[in-house]
Amino acid sequence: MAIYLDHNATSVPLDEAVQAMIPWLNQPANASSVHQAGRRARAAVERTRRAVGQSIGAERPSQITFTSGATEALHLAIVGSVGPGQSVVISAVEHPAVRGACEVSGAEVITVPVDRQGRLTAGQYADAVREDTALVVIMGAQNEIGVLYPVAEIVEAVAPVPVLCDGAQLWGRVPIDVKTLGVTMLALSGHKVGAPQGVGALWTRRGHLLEPHQRGGPQERGLRGGTESVAGLVGLGVAAERIPARIEQMSRVAELRDQLQQRLLAAVPGVIIHGVPGEGLPNTLAFRIDGVPGDVVLAALDLEGVYISSGSACSSGSVEPSPVLTALGLDPESARSGLRISLGPETTAEEIEQVMHILPEVIHRIRAASEDEF
Ligand code: PLP
Numbered sequence: 001m002a003i004y005l006d007h008n009a010t011s012v013p014l015d016e017a018v019q020a021m022i023p024w025l026n027q028p029a030n031a032s033s034v035h036q037a038g039r040r041a042r043a044a045v046e047r048t049r050r051a052v053g054q055s056i057g058a059e060r061p062s063q064i065t066f067t068s069g070a071t072e073a074l075h076l077a078i079v080g081s082v083g084p085g086q087s088v089v090i091s092a093v094e095h096p097a098v099r100g101a102c103e104v105s106g107a108e109v110i111t112v113p114v115d116r117q118g119r120l121t122a123g124q125y126a127d128a129v130r131e132d133t134a135l136v137v138i139m140g141a142q143n144e145i146g147v148l149y150p151v152a153e154i155v156e157a158v159a160p161v162p163v164l165c166d167g168a169q170l171w172g173r174v175p176i177d178v179k180t181l182g183v184t185m186l187a188l189s190g191h192k193v194g195a196p197q198g199v200g201a202l203w204t205r206r207g208h209l210l211e212p213h214q215r216g217g218p219q220e221r222g223l224r225g226g227t228e229s230v231a232g233l234v235g236l237g238v239a240a241e242r243i244p245a246r247i248e249q250m251s252r253v254a255e256l257r258d259q260l261q262q263r264l265l266a267a268v269p270g271v272i273i274h275g276v277p278g279e280g281l282p283n284t285l286a287f288r289i290d291g292v293p294g295d296v297v298l299a300a301l302d303l304e305g306v307y308i309s310s311g312s313a314c315s316s317g318s319v320e321p322s323p324v325l326t327a328l329g330l331d332p333e334s335a336r337s338g339l340r341i342s343l344g345p346e347t348t349a350e351e352i353e354q355v356m357h358i359l360p361e362v363i364h365r366i367r368a369a370s371e372d373e374f
Pocket of ligand 1: 009068070095097139141142143166169188
């Protein structure tokens with residue numbers, strides 16, 4: 001059996017979510033139809049709206065707009081809020097979805113840098129905001145290095161400029177309450193919390209008006225035309241109801257992550273931990289190993305049935321340095337060596353025990369092989 005340790009890329013679909021979806025995949029039901037089947041579908045969609053809203057402390061379900069995931073939620077929030085002649089402030093380590101949407105919006109992008117550990121301060125955001133700044137974007141947690149950002153402090157520092165939080169890696173890991181965060185918008189992704197891929201949501205504070213980015217139907221109050229994926233949204237609803245149970249697992253998950261980190265540091269010379277050890281996402285271990293390319297470790301672990309991730313992308317046959325690690329100030333070679341192990345609520349102590357043996361062995365083998373080459 002493979003050991004799946006890439007939960008930041010996508011989570012294990014919850015069995016209860018899959019079971020709840022099956023009947024909706026097996027019947028015709030458009031949530032806009034007025035007949036009984038349509039009305040049942042509408043009721044199922046609205047139940048999910050309530051569940052998603054409740055999981056983040058929303059005042060009203062109507063503040064939730066369903067999308068295909070966090071990328072689309074970020075796009076709707078950004079393109080719907082800013083335009084040419086305005087500026088938007090983002091961090092240097094935002095998900096590519098944020099930069100992409102900013103480019104589409106035509107607004108000028110002001111980028112707040114991060115330090116060597118990936119951190120930034122609310123003061124940096126306050127300094128970056130200009131008269132023409134119409135939106136500030138900050139991720140709750142960085143997907144590659146697990147750093148948590150001071151979202152509530154940033155909201156306070158840039159007020160009254162609206163703040164969009166990318167909550168894709170936060171939801172289900174750390175409790176979220178939009179009232180405490182104080183943000184104007186929050187983007188969520190279903191497939192990071194046990195729901196199927198292809199569903200997500202944008203929470204919007206009352207009074208913040210968005211320009212629709214996908215016109216052509218009355219769905220989602222005209223903000224996102226197109227027939228809803230009823231089955232997908234039913235899966236999202238079940239996952240949203242299980243958010244507190246997911247978060248409850250995180251202290252156990254953090255212990256397993258810490259054990260793995262300690263073993264790695266003790267058994268492998270030249271390990272450098274990325275992010276802020278002990279302060280980041282409870283499930284994420286990000287690191288590099290001096291002189292060992294990340295993609296080689298990834299491939300060797302893959303052969304052993306252990307699935308992890310590197311931040312580097314393979315394009316035209318060559319490995320590109322991770323933009324996130326580059327933003328931390330790492331040289332291109334180091335930025336190609338990044339590795340990420342991300343645990344989930346399903347991860348067992350036995351799996352981590354196995355990886356604690358396999359990982360040092362694999363790295364030892366890679367190092368021995370590269371020494372033989374010389
Ligand atoms: N934002 C962050 C921080 C992410 O990690 C991801 C997913 O990788 C996204 C946005 C995009 O989410 P989705 O896959 O739901 O579009």
